Amino acid sequence: MAKPAKSERQAKIDAIRSKQQNAERRRGLMIVGVCAVVALLIVGAAAFQPIKNWWDTRQFRALELSEIGAPASSCQETETKEATGNAEHVDTSQQVEYDEAPPAFGPHWNEFGVAPAPFSKKFYTTGDRPELESLVHNLEHGYTVLWYDETIAEDGEAMDAIRGIADKFEGTDNLRSKFIAVPWTAEDGDSFPDGQHVAFSHWSVGGDGDPNSGQQGVWQYCSDPSGEALEAFMEEYPYTDSPEPNAM
Template sequence: MAKSSKSVKSDRRAVIDQLRKEQKGAERTRGFAIVGVCVLVALLIIGAAAYKPIMDWWDSREVEKLALSDIGSPASVCQDITTKKADGNQNHVPTGTPVEYTIAPPAFGAHWNEAGVAPAPFDRKFYSEEDRPEIESLVHNLEHGYTILWYDETLSDEQVSEIRDMAEKFDDSDDNFRDKFIAAPWTAADEDGASFPEGQHVAFTHWSAGGEGETDVSKQLGAFQYCTAPSGEALQEFMKQYPYFDSPEPGAM
């Protein structure tokens, strides 16, 4: 018996409704999948962005547990300290004027003197090649009692990281003058001056007054120590022997 036209229309509508229902279900599933993928991508992006800060935070926690003397190589990687008669106390040349330093790196000499330029700010303890102040600015820091750790471009990323860790040991927000320390690159290829002695890649320098409270400028000395690799142990001993108050201007920031 043939179905009536009314029955056929009803069946057709049922089929269409079912197709629509299935289509909506598929679209809903597809929408959930798209949202899920977007959420996953967002989480991955957030995770990637957060990874380095988290790892840096974790590494800094590990560094906090270490003494300065435990960072880097043993002191045996460094040569004996040498000294040279110093000059240049209060010898301020106009900012922008190049100064030729005869020793690589310098421990004393003529230097710039301009607020905001020289000396370099107390709160920066580590510089890379991209942001390092000019040598003439850093020599002014030496006059104020800073010890500078200079490192050349041959060091590995791991060794530079060790120097960063050393610098963090002096990152005191209380302006403690005992934290007069800067780590800075020495780039002989970029006309800083001569290269370090053969086989040496790190150097400590300090401008000594010739002893605490000494005011006779004829007794001023430059102190130098060269190392094949970064050594927190050697740095600690160097700064004990040549503290900030043994300098021409220890009371200046």
């Protein structure tokens, strides 16, 4: 009679163990499932913003640059100032304090892959913007830089317009596409003039084509992004009007 009792106890033990193993398997599957969902959410979140940006800027694809954003009347007259700093390179460990907001010239970094910023990328946010010292090197090479302040950064429609403008300069096969749109923050320096939230800057050789004389920094401030004003600005101050126009 002892053997059947022992067999019954063993059967109960085996049943308990089987139940525990099944529960462990379910927990394991649940953990795997949760991890998979989290991974999908992370991937989805990473993909969401680029897809949203693409969707939001689709309205500008059929438009000319001059048709995007506010009219040119939203911008002030251009300003100039004698420029210095041509070929004045400082180590990338050194920060430069620029007097102007934003800079149009000055000492700058010179390191392959860092300064100047790459020709292939036309639009930046605060999360990926190059340092000012890199961007000033771009200016020396003939780029026009569109700077937008924190007011614009918080305005979805204005940001869509800037992305739409930047899209017009896509590609690396035409030096006329030397354009970058970047944020200007309180940490960078002074605010733009009252009521102005966008600025164009360019490093000019002064119109005589001689990089050794008459160099100027050029600015134009706008209350809103204006493709019309930008187009006129870049026609007046093309990439060829710069200390090093043939460098990328």
